[in-house]
Amino acid sequence: MSTQDPASYEPTRVEAWLLRLGTAGALLAMLSRGGRWWMLPLTLLFLIAGVGLLFLQSIHYVAPFIYMVF
């Protein structure tokens, strides 16, 4: 869209990455201000557990037990 307007802003690749870094920083700051640092390790654990469950579900003789648990 911005290409139709030569005066409009078009971020360079570096600027786009800096904006994303700024967003990540803002997210960390928000979690910190809200006292939600505890969510970071839990989220990591969550990700690892999720990958593990996906792996276990792919083993056909384990999958029915996973299904029963959840």
Add this chain to the structure above:
Amino acid sequence: MPVYILGISALYHDSAAVLLRDGVVVGAAQEERYSRLKHDASLPVRAVQWLLSDAGITASDLDHLVFYEKPLRKFERILATSVATFPRSWGAFPRQMRSWLGDKLWLRSTLCATFGVRPERVLFCEHHLSHAASAFYASPHAEAAVLAVDGVGEWATTTLWRGSGTTLEPIAEVRWPHSLGMLYSTITAHLGFAVNEGEYKVMGMAAYGQPKFRAEVDQLLRWDASGGYALDLDYFSFHWHPTRSGTPALERLLGPPRFPGAPFTPAAFPGDATPEQVADSQRYADVAASAQAQMEEAMLRLVAHAKAAVGTDALCLAGGVALNSVANRRIAKEGPFAHLWVQPAAGDAGGAMGAALWVWHAVLGNPRGPALSRPDLGRITPVDRAREMLTDLGAKFEVVDDPARSAAADLAAGKVIGWVQGGDEWGPRALGHRSILADPRSAETKDHVNARVKYRELFRPFAPAVTVEAADAWFDIPEAAREPVRWMLATADVRPEKRAAIPAVVHVDGSARVQTVDAGASPLFHRLLSEFGALTGVPIVLNTSFNLKGEPMVSCTVDAMASFHRSGLDLLYVDGFRVERPR
């Protein structure tokens, strides 16, 4: 130099853009009307292109671009909910993370790159503040209680505000996952309709039932002494399941869910259905009636609390739940407020307007301006362009000097017409600019338009449009609902002695979702109604949105022609031209 503010709502459903010039809405457009994808959630690129070109400006002229919610806070809520509901949430979590880490989280850079606006000009407004602002700042009230009720934004699902001049002060809130909007959506899904699309069908279905499941649906919701509420989460899975919103416990409570698209054949019109099918349909209607009654009483409770906490004469409503026109009627009739104002695009689309108005009034500190008064804030096709399009499409058309008089005569002769005049309507209701119109005096008209023109379910009612001058003679409109009925946002009882005269627009319970039309806001449509009244003695027409099933409302001449050809419409009035069907 004028100050331009662009408000945007997107990425959930019904994306939209609104442009303000010095605080005045100069255009408002929903992306679905341009992309032709119903409830289009993508960034409203086409809508913004139209708004900027219509205003004669470019992106570099924008002083601010404001998004209607705060993505980081929403992401925080999704993470926290996933953690709180682990391990049940593990099915939804990867999907959500893909979507969020892929693009939604990086919205600031996406907005800058897509719309060509510098990062320092991009702002974010909280979701419920956008809703509240869309209702309060667009209203004519200097002081009001403001209630926003929807599914969810960042964390809030129901918020109460005190609106005074240019300030909105938060008073109370209910937080996720406790949500009246999600409760109604869960029932919508249970009844076989699409969430965020079929809620108004539940409202229509409710009129065919009795609230026989009231005790059951009351188990889903608990109220506390402070005016807040909580859902019994044993019955809900919307907060952790990727696709299902109710648990098996809900099915045990309300019975088996209705299959999407299953025939609806209640006792009122059983057709060829078997007794079992009729019984099932009647149960669905009773569940719908129970959920609707519960929603109405829930809103009345919230409104009573708002009055006690804020104490003003006026109430402003927004959020998807504010589109429940039956509940709005009860709020106007039984609630404690003398004046009710509902944002016409009360759902997420309206957040674009609220966010933009919030920047103008709350961030920049400018005084209030005129209230929103016209529905036609979207795309207009210039007459020359319309003629060109019709010629290119090989349409058989004629120029009509007086479309209102000509259309009224065709309607009186029993024709069903497409009516495209001026700009698109703002919000989900067709208010006489992108409408299908028909004579309301015959009962067959309703079935004909449902089955042969719009190809939709037979149980769904049609709305009447009436001149504001004649409205009270035909409808019992609560005093507080005078503004909402201008935008077709509250139902009213059709006066018993008049029902036989307009059977096509009277719902099975004697009500109608009436629209009153005044000459100031919609002069051409008002004149059509007056002309039809002069010919027939009935200043009312059946008015339904000009779209076919599953499609958004038509926007330009080409859309109108495409729908005209694929429907059973007899005639099309588009931008001053009368188009006949090819033989």
